[in-house]
Amino acid sequence: MPPKTKHRKDTSSHQYDLRDVVIQAGDCVLVQLPSGDITGVKVDSNSTATIKKFGSFHTNELIGQKYGNAYEIQGKRLKVLPPRTLQEVEDTEATNEYINDGEFVQPLTITEIQALKEAGVHATDIIKKQIELHSSYSLKTEYSKEKYKKRKEVKYFRTFITIPPTLNNVCEYWFLKDQARIRDIRVDTLSQLLNLANVKPGGRYIVVDDASGLVVSAMLERMGGEGRIITIHDSESPPPYPVMTNMNFSPETISILSSLNWATADEEYTPILPPTEVETTDAKSERQKSRLNKRKAMTNHLFSTRKELFDGEFDGLILATQYDPYSIIEKYAQYLGGSANLVVHSPYPQILADLQTKLRNYPEWLSPSLTESWLRRYQVLPGRTHPLMNMSGSGGYLLHVIRVYDDPEASYTKLYRHRNKKTKADAGDSSTPVIEGSSTLSTPVVSLDEGSYHNEMQMTEDVKLSTTM
């Protein structure tokens, strides 16, 4: 059942290497508006696309164009604009010290502006006119003037820039559009997830993606059509993974992806499938035949995917899920190879803290680490460099652990040395108040990570003593 996405296109003209270089017919193209907002446009051949409030244009104008160009909509045509250096200059928060609220400064009325627009006057001319008539424009600081112009441009310009469907851009787009649907995964957090999971061409991974397919898309992007991804999902039909639509992947890139659901991915369970052979002597109709063939192919694919999963030796288990992560790990960790990475993302630290506590009870998980990433953008303009006023609160949390093969025979080395030290200390200074086992143990916080390594050494020892005494 290879078609994993609804979105398919003619493969012949669509080379993987160029999907983020040239706009192809059938692509979903992201465009950035003067306001900075990003919106998606479906570019089919011989059709018309509409950008809200901007008007519409013939999509053929975009097909074959390189990404990154700026366009102005004029009628139904598109005009290419040169890239503007220091575009960031416009993106400023200049002081409005010299602007007095409520003062009458602009004789040009909205109706007049509207009339100009309708008469087909170019946005630049309208803005020029507004500036000319503005009574206190000359009083403004340069920063303020610039900001004024920027504001007007955002209002009147009917320009947009085509944005290549890179992982970064698609993730940013979704994060701004609907953070909750991608489970708060910000691009920096996503990037870390990919690195921690060692996602690479040729790798084999088990993935649970309840983040609209963002994680799957990112992994497909980083695997370049080599390797294997098996996702496990919660519906009867293959998951739609809407984020993938924005990536414009080629069929070769997606070919490494197969999906099972929580029932079919259960080794104890035998999927109930319609029969692939129909016992009938009558000549089958062509339609019936093709249906049976399709069914057969699907059944075969399902069983081969199951076998592949159960054969194990995967390089990583990656979870961005709404379900209890431990219940997944409990069941699917057995399909991981040695030294495989487990990476779990959650918008909530509590879930991962709980998970980490549970994993500690099992020697096959080495060195759990829980991290949150932080990202701050700066405005960089000559003389005006500062962090942006608003920043994203969180991109969620990641728990990373390495799966190892335990050897229960292997013992701790420091044991003897440590015990000797302790005995000496006890003998040498008996007057030292021995920390009472009970008081140490009942210390409210039992710290377990590297940050308090020394405390733990001490505490572990105390625990030991108190329980052996």
Place this chain on the structure above:
Amino acid sequence: MWSSTREIAAGDLVIVWMTRDNIQPLVVTPGKDFNSKYGNYRQADFVGVPYGSKVGSPSGKGFVYLLRPTPELWTLALPHRTQIVYIADIAFITSRLNIRPGSRVIEAGTGSGSFTHSVARTIGESGHLWSYEFHEARANKAREEFTRHGMTNIVTLTHRNVCKEGFTVENTVDSVFLDLPAPWDAVEHAKKALRKDRITRICCFSPCMEQVLRTVAALNEAGFTEVSMYETLLRPHEVTQVPQPQLIGEVSSGLKEAEKRREEKRLRQIANNKARLAGTEPASSTKRKRGDERDARLADEISRRDLNPSDGSPGSKRVRTEEDEGMEAEADITTVSVQVDMIKADENEGKLVADESRMEITTSPSSPTPTSRISVSNALPEVRGHTSYLTFAILVPFSAPSGTGEEAASTIASELAPTPGASTTAAPSEAQDKSSVVAS
């Protein structure tokens, strides 16, 4: 790049994990030993062992984990030749530079090779990385390393000062990463190396704001657009188990109880005094008095706990009374489960714990943590607060199209963007002034 087989073979690079703070790379060489304070091993014994195995030392004392190398583990284990780039930055830069399988990338300088390994992994054999290092000894070391790691088909290392001499390729790469003291001197060279048939990207990695400003000016001057600057950090969290915070209702009723007893005691004392003065002591007084003392002690204990907030959590200072004996068993269960956590938490700690206590754990009624404990996480008290500023920009191929588009373009650019024009001219001259100062 690195073995992908299930078992370790002679000549493989493995990451020997001893503790979180002690991770070493090792090329498995039969005939040689691997000695550490976590045991002495014959490397021949590592051959044939599955990657990810815990291996006990032949003497029975100590063990190590033999992990499959990843760029992330390599970053933790690598021999530092310079300050290195860590995962938060590496990951973010990789995404923003759109580095993916098949990408052609330039990196300068190579440094300790932390970024190099990560990029090589991501671009795979269909991609290529040109890495430049101006320090000859470091370049040679890095070259040896890349050869040992089987990366020569992906990485080309050149010993060269790119600020002076530029890069070895032109119109070739998709992205450039500059981790140099003066990246602005390499911006024009980078522009030459970038391919012009599509959007290409650059990232400059600089710890100081002054460097950022000069870089931004240089990027603008060279025609790069969409200049943006970021700072990204990783906040490690510590996961701990704490008792469920006590309800004030319990504290309150304890205090009320104590108050009541104190008052009763006072009244009794008055009554006793009166009785003593009257010379007629009640027969039952001795017995009751003992009880009073205990109550008083209890009240005392409670008020002391109240005054000392650090002892405020339940179980921190248990009031030892006869009634509490029964609770002791329960407390012990908590104790044991805490111990389980500590031992299993991280083998770091595990190494310090006696075998007997391990035995005890497995036999003790340790199973799930009592409901009174909850898992919490909080950021480590001290974290890396700043690595570098990441300045990004893109280069958009643009050849002025023939026809109507050009007019509109020039109108907008020239008439509405005088300030950008002004600052492009102002900024570089400022930069030049600075560089001349630095030069002189």
